[in-house]
Each structure stands twice: as structure tokens, then as C-alpha cells.
Amino acid sequence: MPQIDGARLLADLHRLRDFGRFETGVHRPTYSDVDMRSRHWLTERMTEAGLTPDLDGIGNVIGRAPGPGPKLLVGSHTETQNYAGWLDGALGVMYALELARVLPGQIDVAAWADEEGHFGAFLGSRSFVREVEEAEIDAARNAHNGTPMRTALAEAGLAGRHRSHVEPGRYRGYLEAHIEQGDELDSTGKKLGIVTSIVGIWTFSVVFHGIQNHAGTTRMAIRKDAGVALVNYCAAIQRHMPEVAAPRSVWTVGRIALVPGAASIIPGRAEMLLQMRDADPDVLARMEALAHRLVAEANAAGPCRAEIECVFRSTPKLMSLAFQDALERAAERHAPGLHQRMPSGAGHDAQILAKVMPSAMLFVPSIGGISHHIAEDTEEADIVLGCQVLADAAAEILRG
Amino acid sequence: MPQIDGARLLADLHRLRDFGRFETGVHRPTYSDVDMRSRHWLTERMTEAGLTPDLDGIGNVIGRAPGPGPKLLVGSHTETQNYAGWLDGALGVMYALELARVLPGQIDVAAWADEEGHFGAFLGSRSFVREVEEAEIDAARNAHNGTPMRTALAEAGLAGRHRSHVEPGRYRGYLEAHIEQGDELDSTGKKLGIVTSIVGIWTFSVVFHGIQNHAGTTRMAIRKDAGVALVNYCAAIQRHMPEVAAPRSVWTVGRIALVPGAASIIPGRAEMLLQMRDADPDVLARMEALAHRLVAEANAAGPCRAEIECVFRSTPKLMSLAFQDALERAAERHAPGLHQRMPSGAGHDAQILAKVMPSAMLFVPSIGGISHHIAEDTEEADIVLGCQVLADAAAEILRG
Numbered sequence: 001m002p003q004i005d006g007a008r009l010l011a012d013l014h015r016l017r018d019f020g021r022f023e024t025g026v027h028r029p030t031y032s033d034v035d036m037r038s039r040h041w042l043t044e045r046m047t048e049a050g051l052t053p054d055l056d057g058i059g060n061v062i063g064r065a066p067g068p069g070p071k072l073l074v075g076s077h078t079e080t081q082n083y084a085g086w087l088d089g090a091l092g093v094m095y096a097l098e099l100a101r102v103l104p105g106q107i108d109v110a111a112w113a114d115e116e117g118h119f120g121a122f123l124g125s126r127s128f129v130r131e132v133e134e135a136e137i138d139a140a141r142n143a144h145n146g147t148p149m150r151t152a153l154a155e156a157g158l159a160g161r162h163r164s165h166v167e168p169g170r171y172r173g174y175l176e177a178h179i180e181q182g183d184e185l186d187s188t189g190k191k192l193g194i195v196t197s198i199v200g201i202w203t204f205s206v207v208f209h210g211i212q213n214h215a216g217t218t219r220m221a222i223r224k225d226a227g228v229a230l231v232n233y234c235a236a237i238q239r240h241m242p243e244v245a246a247p248r249s250v251w252t253v254g255r256i257a258l259v260p261g262a263a264s265i266i267p268g269r270a271e272m273l274l275q276m277r278d279a280d281p282d283v284l285a286r287m288e289a290l291a292h293r294l295v296a297e298a299n300a301a302g303p304c305r306a307e308i309e310c311v312f313r314s315t316p317k318l319m320s321l322a323f324q325d326a327l328e329r330a331a332e333r334h335a336p337g338l339h340q341r342m343p344s345g346a347g348h349d350a351q352i353l354a355k356v357m358p359s360a361m362l363f364v365p366s367i368g369g370i371s372h373h374i375a376e377d378t379e380e381a382d383i384v385l386g387c388q389v390l391a392d393a394a395a396e397i398l399r400g
Numbered sequence: 401m402p403q404i405d406g407a408r409l410l411a412d413l414h415r416l417r418d419f420g421r422f423e424t425g426v427h428r429p430t431y432s433d434v435d436m437r438s439r440h441w442l443t444e445r446m447t448e449a450g451l452t453p454d455l456d457g458i459g460n461v462i463g464r465a466p467g468p469g470p471k472l473l474v475g476s477h478t479e480t481q482n483y484a485g486w487l488d489g490a491l492g493v494m495y496a497l498e499l500a501r502v503l504p505g506q507i508d509v510a511a512w513a514d515e516e517g518h519f520g521a522f523l524g525s526r527s528f529v530r531e532v533e534e535a536e537i538d539a540a541r542n543a544h545n546g547t548p549m550r551t552a553l554a555e556a557g558l559a560g561r562h563r564s565h566v567e568p569g570r571y572r573g574y575l576e577a578h579i580e581q582g583d584e585l586d587s588t589g590k591k592l593g594i595v596t597s598i599v600g601i602w603t604f605s606v607v608f609h610g611i612q613n614h615a616g617t618t619r620m621a622i623r624k625d626a627g628v629a630l631v632n633y634c635a636a637i638q639r640h641m642p643e644v645a646a647p648r649s650v651w652t653v654g655r656i657a658l659v660p661g662a663a664s665i666i667p668g669r670a671e672m673l674l675q676m677r678d679a680d681p682d683v684l685a686r687m688e689a690l691a692h693r694l695v696a697e698a699n700a701a702g703p704c705r706a707e708i709e710c711v712f713r714s715t716p717k718l719m720s721l722a723f724q725d726a727l728e729r730a731a732e733r734h735a736p737g738l739h740q741r742m743p744s745g746a747g748h749d750a751q752i753l754a755k756v757m758p759s760a761m762l763f764v765p766s767i768g769g770i771s772h773h774i775a776e777d778t779e780e781a782d783i784v785l786g787c788q789v790l791a792d793a794a795a796e797i798l799r800g
Contacts, residue, residue, distance in 0.1 A: 182617035199616065203663050214771055215652040216599065216677050216745035217582035220642075222769075227653050228638055235635040238628055242620075252615040253627050254663045256656045263603050263654045263673040263712075265772075273663040277616050312663075345616035369622075371614055372665075 002102035002391045006384035012045065012094045013383070016078065017086045025374025026086045029144075030079040030118040031059060031156040038078055042093070042111055049100045051109060057153070057161030058127045058137070059113030063097075067105045072394050073174045073357070074099050075110030077124070077349060082144065085179075085376025087383075089115055091364070092177040095387045099394055106398050108171070112349045118142055119149045121312070125349035127163050129356050166356055172397055173323060173358035176350040177390050179378055183369025184342060191382055192331045192339035192389055193363030194324050197279040198351040199343055200316035204274045204291055206233065210304040212260065212268025223266055227258045229304035230270035236294050237274065244286040250345060251276040251287065279316045279343040317351040323360030323397060330392035331362075334385060362390050402502035402791045406784035412445065412494045413783070416478065417486045425774025426486045429544075430479040430518040431459060431556040438478055442493070442511055449500045451509060457553070457561030458532070459513030460524045463497075467505045472794050473574045473757070474499050475510030477524065477749060482544065485579075485776025487783075489515055491764070492577040495787045499794055506798050508571070512749045518542055519549045521712070525749035527563050529756050566756055572797055573723060573758035576750040577790050579778055583769025584742060591782055592731040592739035592789055593763030594724050597679040598751040599743055600716035604674045604691055606633065610704040612660065612668025623666055627658045629704035630670035636694050637674065644686040650745060651676040651687065679716045679743040717751040723760030723797060730792035731762075734785060762790050 019038035020028035028035045042061050043053035051063030061078075065071055076092025093111045100107040113124030119140045126132045140149035153159050180186075185193050210226030234253055241251050252275045258267035276287045291308060298306040324341065331339035342363070350359045364386035367377045419438035420428035428435045442461050443453035451463030461478075465471055476492025493511045500507040513524030519540045526532045540549035553559050580586075585593050610626030634653055641651050652675045658667035676687045691708060698706040724741065731739035742763070750759045764786035767777045 180617065181614050182619065183622065184619075201616070201664075212773075213769075214581050214746060215654060215675060216601070216650065216747065217580065217771065218650070218745075218769065219582065219584075219648070220650055222583065225652070227656065228634075231631055231634040231638065231653070234628075234631040238631065248619070250616065250618070250620055252625070252664070252666055253631070254615060254658065254665050254667060255661045256627065256658050258654065258656050261655045263675050264601075264652070265654050266652055267654060275615060275663050345618075346614060347616065369613075369618065371617065373612075 002395050004098050004102055004387045004391050009094060009098045009384060009387050010380060012097060013090060016090050016094065020080070022083050023374045025084055025376065026080045027083045028080045029082055030114040030116065031152040035079050036156045039111065042078065045097055046109060049097055050104055051100055054164055056164040057158050058124055058163055059156065059158055060124045060128060060164055061111040062164055063100065063109040065100065065105050065108055069105065070172050070398055070400065071106055071108050071170055072398055073108045073110055073171045073353070074394065075112060076176050076178055077115035078111045079114060079116055079118070081116050081372045083374065084372045085374065087179050087376055087378055088371065089178065091179060091383065095177045095390050098387055099391050102391055103394060103398065107394065115349050118144070119152070122349060122352050125352035128166055129352055130165050171357050172400065173320060174350060174353040175323065175360055175390060175394060176348060177362045177364065177386055178348060179366045179371060179376070180363040181346050181366050181371035183366065185363065185365035186367055186369060190338050190340050191335045191365060191385055193342045194327045194331065194339060195319050195344045195361035195363060196324065196341045197319060197343045198317045198348055199277040199279045199345050200281060200284050201275060201277050201312065201314045201347055202284050202288060202310060203312040204308050205311045206272050206274055206295065206306065206308045208270040208304045208306050210268050213266045215264045215266050218266060224303045225266050226270035226304050227267040229298060229306065230256065230272055233294055233298050233306065234272065237291065240290055240294070241287065244290050246278055246280060246283045248343060249276065249278040249283055249287065277345055281316055314347060314351065317354045319354065319360045320358035323358055323393070326393040326396045327360060327362055327389065329396065330389040333392065334389050362386060402795050404498050404502055404787045404791050409494060409498045409784060409787050410780060412497060413490060416490050416494065420480070422483050423774050425484055425776065426480045427483045428480045429482055430514040430516065431552040435479050436556045439511065442478065445497055446509060449497055450504055451500055454564055456564040457558050458524055458527045458563055459556065459558055460528060460564055461511040462564055463500065463509040465500065465505050465508055469505065470572050470798055471506055471508050471570055472798055473508045473510055473571045473753070474794065475512060476576050476578055477515035478511045479514060479516055479518070481516050481772045483774065484772045485774060487579050487776055487778055488771060489578065491579060491783065495577045495790050498787055499791050502791055503794060503798065507794065515749050518544065519552070522749060522752050525752035528566055529752055530565050571757050572800060573720060574750060574753040575723065575760055575790060575794060576748060577762045577764065577786055578748060579766045579771060579776070580763040581746050581766050581771035583766065585763065585765035586767055586769060590738050590740050591735045591765065591785055593742045594727045594731065594739060595719050595744045595761035595763060596724065596741045597719060597743045598717045598748055599677040599679045599745055600681060600684050601675060601677050601712065601714045601747060602684050602688060602710060603712040604708050605711045606672050606674055606695065606706065606708045608670040608704045608706050610668050613666045615664045615666050618666060624703045625666050626670035626704050627667040629698060629706065630656065630672055633694055633698050633706065634672065637691065640690055640694070641687065644690050646678055646680060646683045648743060649676065649678040649683055649687065677745055681716055714747060714751065717754045719754065719760045720758035723758055723793070726793040726796045727760060727762055727789065729796065730789040733792065734789050762786060
């Protein structure tokens with residue numbers, strides 16, 4: 001079995017942490033100056049590891065192993081959410097680099113661009129599997145400041161570069177390691193999570209149309225208050241969703257806007273985003289049906305008109321059972337009884353790669369379940385353990 | 401009795417409408433170029449009417465009648481909400497100008513600056529009654545674009561001007577006419593509303609503190625979702641407020657914000673504005689007590705922490721009974737049976753003037769109850785009728 005070098009791995013992770021260090025966390029948004037410097041740094045590490053680095057036109061950094069024979073693609077992403085944690089995807093990329101060193105000629109390393117969605121949804125990995133047309137890049141803008149993606153790519157020195165795509169037949173499959181981001185491992189003392197599936201995410205925009213009017217002179221009896229309609233709908237969602245959801249389902253109203261949004265004006269329009277996640281499409285379909293039924297009931301009750309529209313829908317993706325078994329055997333060897341199979345509640349590039357090759361994921365514990373926050377952390381021993389387990393599983397898969 | 405000139409009044413109103421005309425409405429925000437041109441135009445009309453005009457350092461335009469003897473102060477405001485209606489306060493100022501013509505030497509005309517609150521709360525009339533310190537002006541900013549009030553005053557040519565204040569002993573009292581802004585007169589076929597009181601407005605900020613977390617990896621059972629806490633609170637307010645409110649009470653949640661406000665993030669903080677209005681302080685106190693009780697219940701139920709704070713509180717103001725009687729006699733003379741006494745659900749400069757002199761208000765119908773909208777309108781015959789009734793009442797008060 002390959003033997004990873006834990007000190008070298010940790011040194012890599014801490015060096016990467018310096019790019020955009022912010023208090024105990026990192027601020028390294030996609031295509032920012034510090035993000036691009038970290039990508040160039042990564043290409044140098046790949047060269048040192050015997051790989052041929054390729055920084056492509058969407059920011060993906062792919063290091064290809066030389067020679068013939070079966071390869072495994074291993075990776076994650078290096079950019080971060082704004083003012084967020086230091087591990088997140090960085091962990092999976094540094095794992096991949098270490099695997100390339102200990103399994104020479106057999107591991108291609110990938111750092112997918114913009115998994116964190118500063119400009120879109122999984123742009124880097126989707127570009128790699130040929131899902132991103134030029135028109136999508138033309139239209140994309142930074143979600144926080146509106147900068148066109150083309151401008152950001154030009155400023156990052158990426159304009160005009162080729163985009164890399166998956167080479168048919170090259171790979172046995174794809175492996176990705178990541179921090180769990182939840183508290184399931186940490187709260188039970190487990191060290192490793194073997195991902196069974198990546199949840200589907202369905203996001204709905206629900207809009208209520210009332211009549212904007214003066215909050216002092218309009219009697220309660222004649223109001224058509226879109227905000228009241230929204231609140232009643234939200235309360236009904238929270239009340240009834242447990243009746244149709246599964247034990248691991250989650251649903252979230254992350255954004256509400258009342259228009260025009262002033263203390264003395266009855267809202268004429270109210271908008272919300274309702275997101276639901278589950279690994280089972282049937283459960284998601286039940287949750288969606290409830291959201292639609294409650295919209296119909298709101299319309300029947302009046303006085304406001306409600307509309308619901310799906311704005312994002314990703315399919316739940318099952319991970320390769322053979323890869324899960326390999327990960328489980330490696331986990332049992334290094335941490336007997338301290339591992340479990342579990343779905344991923346977050347989206348990951350592995351759900352994109354799973355469309356074109358067998359894919360699997362390994363989780364390490366997030367202390368306190370915290371992620372996307374400067375307090376995000378994992379015990380050093382757990383970081384090293386996770387890399388060794390991933391290396392063992394990769395070696396077994398490559399042996400085929 | 402004085403005889404007003406309806407055609408002259410309507411011509412004035414239509415000329416004023418041209419300053420900032422926007423479709424069928426008007427866009428004439430405080431201290432804008434078009435607003436300042438309308439104020440200078442008004443000073444010229446005052447001079448023609450035999451008054452001495454005074455455009456002061458906060459934008460108030462006051463036309464003083466010459467000679468000795470009792471005076472009545474009559475006015476309203478000429479700026480508008482953004483892209484709003486043509487009548488609103490403009491009606492009351494043009495009524496005042498017409499009264500000054502038919503009751504020469506007895507009427508001072510006032511156009512109070514910024515009743516619409518682009519920079520503050522009743523800044524013009526409050527300045528007139530010595531309630532506005534220089535420090536308040538130093539700190540004030542435009543609510544829509546953040547421009548400092550000092551900058552706006554300088555650009556309007558008002559920097560360094562004196563501010564006019566009420567002259568003790570000069571006035572019998574204050575009269576203000578306004579469109580109703582509600583549908584009570586229009587829906588019952590009444591032509592005139594005699595205002596009994598101006599409601600108190602109490603506005604509360606309610607904030608919920610949860611824990612921001614990942615909307616995919618955080619199980620429902622351990623969430624502290626501030627948005628859910630807010631929705632439950634709002635729903636409880638709507639459910640229980642009718643139990644403590646009076647028939648004419650109104651309450652409004654005009655603004656809600658979830659922080660950070662993204663589809664995939666559980667809100668860690670949620671904010672709302674809850675406004676309540678009633679003419680009876682005891683009713684307002686009951687409504688406030690309910691809002692506090694429901695905050696306490698939310699805190700007891702958990703898991704989020706709730707806080708409530710009063711951010712604005714105006715006292716209900718009773719209108720002069722003697723002036724109400726004078727208005728009612730005039731109304732009965734010109735429109736027998738087609739008038740009623742009613743509270744004002746909106747705030748008006750009269751509630752500020754009422755602190756220093758007897759004050760009263762007259763409403764004319766708003767077609768369809770619409771105001772602060774380009775569709776705002778009143779029948780021409782009703783506009784003329786209202787001015788004649790105000791003139792009769794003014795003459796009676798001045799004879800007093």
C-alpha cells in the first residue's frame with residue numbers, strides 16, 4: 001500500500017492557506033488576484049510531483065500523469081467562499097497532490113474552478129465534461145458585485161486560453177475528498193464518511209402579488225398585503241413539510257424580499273427562495289408537490305396571487321458502489337469502526353464527474369459541524385488519516 | 401362669506417403639476433431642481449397675492465399677510481414622493497394661496513419642506529416650531545440615495561439662509577387641507593372629511609438572532625434559523641393583533657431582511673419593521689404590549705433569540721374641536737349630509753403645528769382611495785368644493 005507523508009501534506013495545506021489568509025480563515029474568491037496566484041503556485045507543485053500542469057481558460061488546473069496505463073482523476077477546488085474556512089475544497093486538492101506523489105504515473109490532479117459559485121454552478125467541472133457553452137460564460141456575472149465573468153477572466157489572464165475536456169477512456173474514475181461540513185462525524189466520534197450519494201437540490205422562487213398602498217390610510221379589511229401572504233405561506237411550509245419529508249431531508253427559506261420594503265408602505269410584491277434537498281428524487285417530488293399545493297391554497301384563499309417557479313434543479317447522484325467498498329475497506333484498515341456511509345447534503349464537483357465516470361467521495365470530520373466560516377477546522381490527525389485512506393482506496397481501484 | 405375662484409385654483413394646481421410631471425403623476429422630491437423651481441414659482445404667486453414671501457434655510461416657503469389683525473396660518477407641502485401623485489400636499493398649498501386672495505390681510509400661506517420624508521420626519525414644520533437642531537440637519541441623509549442633507553441644501557441654494565420660526569401671538573391657528581388617501585369618502589359618496597385626530601405611529605424593529613449555517617449539511621433538528629423564527633412571529637402578529645386592536649387600527653410589516661440572504665445559507669439574522677397606527681394611545685399601548693408578549697414567547701420557545709426596539713413613536717394629535725365645528729358648519733352649508741368626521745390614518749404637518757396652536761384638517765375624496773401613485777386623483781368639482789368650505793371655515797374662525 002502507498003504510504004503518504006503527513007507532514008508534507010500539512011505543509012502544503014498551510015502554504016495554500018497563506019493565499020488570502022483572513023484571521024483564522026481564508027478569503028480567496030474565484031479569479032481574484034490571490035486565487036490566481038494560488039493556481040500558479042499549484043502548477044509548480046504539480047511539476048515538482050512529476051505531473052504536466054494545465055491551467056485552462058476557465059481556471060481549472062489539471063496536472064496529468066505521464067506514461068500509459070490506467071489513471072484515476074482525483075481533485076476538488078481551491079477557491080473559497082468570501083471570508084470563509086481554510087480547508088473546504090483545498091483539502092481535497094492537496095490530498096490529490098499527495099496521492100500523485102505516492103502513486104506516480106497513476107493520478108491526475110484536478111482543481112476545478114468556481115465550485116463555490118461566485119460566477120455560476122460548478123463551472124469548472126461542468127466545462128471539463130463539456131456542459132458549458134461559450135454563451136453561458138458570456139452571460140455569467142459575479143453574484144456579489146456583478147462583474148461580467150469575461151472581464152474577470154481577462155483580468156485573471158485567462159482570456160483566449162483553451163478549455164480542457166475529459167479524455168475518453170483515460171480514467172478508471174474520479175475520487176474527491178472534502179470536509180463533511182455537517183456535525184454527523186464530529187458528534188459521533190467517527191473519523192471518516194463514505195459518501196453514498198450527493199443530494200439533489202431543488203430551488204423554487206415563490207412570488208406573491210398584492211396591491212401596494214399607504215400603510216396609514218388603507219383599512220385592514222381592504223388590504224392586499226403581499227407580505228402577509230408570504231408569511232402565511234412560509235409558516236404553512238414549515239408546518240407541513242415534515243409530513244412529506246424524509247428524515248434526512250432539509251428545506252430552507254434563505255431569502256425574502258418585500259417590495260418596495262418601507263415601513264409605511266403595504267408591500268405590493270413579496271418574493272422568497274425555497275430550497276429543498278434530498279438524495280431521493282421521490283422525496284423531492286413529494287416536497288415539491290407540497291410547495292405547489294400550498295401555492296394553490298394561497299390562491300384559493302386570496303386576496304393575493306401566488307406563483308411558484310423552479311429556478312434550479314440538480315439530480316441526486318449515486319456514488320460508485322465499488323468505489324464506496326474500496327473506501328470502506330481502507331477506512332476499516334486504518335480506523336476500525338470509526339467510519340460510516342452517509343449522503344452528502346452539499347453539492348460537490350463529484351456529482352458532475354459522476355455523469356461521465358464512476359465517482360466517489362470521502363469526508364473527514366468538521367469540528368462542530370462548522371464550514372464556510374473562519375472557525376472551520378479539522379484535527380491534524382484526522383486530516384492525515386483521511387489522506388492515507390484515500391491513497392489506499394485509490395491504489396486498490398487502480399489495481400482493478 | 402368669501403367666494404373662491406374655482407377656475408383660478410385649478411389653473412394654479414395644473415401649473416404646479418408641470419413641475420416634475422411624470423405620466424399622469426409627478427416626481428418632485430425635496431430639494432431637487434424641479435422642486436426648487438416650484439418653490440420659487442410659489443414665491444412669485446405669493447407676491448401677486450399680496451403676501452411677503454420667505455424661502456427659508458430648510459426650504460419652507462411662507463407668505464406673510466401685511467398689516468395688523470388676527471391671522472390664520474394655512475398650508476401643506478409641495479414636494480412629492482418619488483413618481484407619485486399630483487395632488488397630495490400640493491392641493492392644500494394651492495387652497496391656502498386662494499384663501500389668501502379672498503381673505504386679504506388675514507391668511508399666511510405655508511409650504512412646509514420635506515413632509516414626505518426624503519431626508520427626515522416633518523423637517524420643515526418641525527423647524528418652524530423650533531424642534532430641529534442644526535445637528536439633526538448635519539446628520540440627515542437622503543433616504544433613497546444617501547446624499548447628505550447639507551449637500552442637498554447647498555445645491556438647492558439654501559445653505560446659509562435663516563430658518564423661519566413661528567411668531568408667538570400672530571395666529572388664531574392652523575388649517576390644512578389634503579386628499580384623504582384612503583377610500584372612506586369615495587366609497588360612501590361623501591365629499592368632505594373633517595379630521596378629528598391624526599393617528600399616532602409607532603414603529604418597532606424586531607430582530608431574530610440564530611446561527612448562520614450551510615443549508616445542505618445542517619440537519620433540521622439542530623438548526624437555529626432566524627428566518628423561521630421571524631416568519632412564526634409575523635404569523636402570530638397577524639393572528640392575534642385583531643384581538644387587541646380597535647376597528648380603525650392598522651398594522652403593517654413593510655420590510656423583512658434575512659441575513660445573509662442566499663438560497664443555500666440558513667439565515668443567522670432576520671430583521672423586520674412592524675408599524676402600528678391608531679388615534680388612541682391606549683389602543684397603541686395594547687398593540688405594543690402584544691408585540692412584546694410575542695417576542696417573549698418566541699424567546700421562551702427558542703431556539704433563536706428575539707429583540708424588539710421602538711424606532712419611531714409619534715403621539716396621536718387631537719384636532720381643535722372649535723375648528724372642527726367651523727369646518728362642519730361650512731361643509732353642511734355647501735354639501736349638506738355629504739361630510740363626516742374621521743381620523744387621519746396618515747401623518748401630516750398639522751400634527752406638528754398642533755403642538756403650538758389650535759389646528760384642524762379638511763379631507764377631500766381620493767378616487768379609489770389611491771395615493772402616492774400616478775393614478776392619484778380627485779374630481780374637479782370636489783377640489784373646488786373643498787376650497788370653498790375651507791375658505792368659509794377660515795372666515796368664521798377669523799371673525800371668532
